[in-house]
Amino acid sequence: MTIELDRYGCIKHLNEAAKAFNHQLRLLCIQLRSELKNAVIVYVDIYGIKFHFIANTPYYGFKNPFLACCGHGGPPCNYNPNITCGKLVSMCVKKGQGS
Structure with missing residues (x-):
């Protein structure tokens, strides 16, 4: 079995699954905010934050993420x-x- 990596060395299909999950989660949060007017619903895209660090490792001083x-x-x-x-x-x- 060959594992396809993206240009940063991340496993492509796992990242695609994480992005799809986060997209659906964001949509659900929007829906819940409209239904639960008195609730505070917070969505944090941890995948995006971590991917940013991996994609920009030289900026943060890392040689191999x-x-x-x-x-x-x-x-x-x-x-x-x-x-x-x-x-x-x-x-x-x-x-x-x-x-």
């Missing part, structure tokens, strides 16, 4: 579920080596 700074699992994501953040003395890549 998919490389976890803790976990010490090696390539490709430096993640090991058996060694989670905080279990080792040095959690992040040394300064100057990138994160």
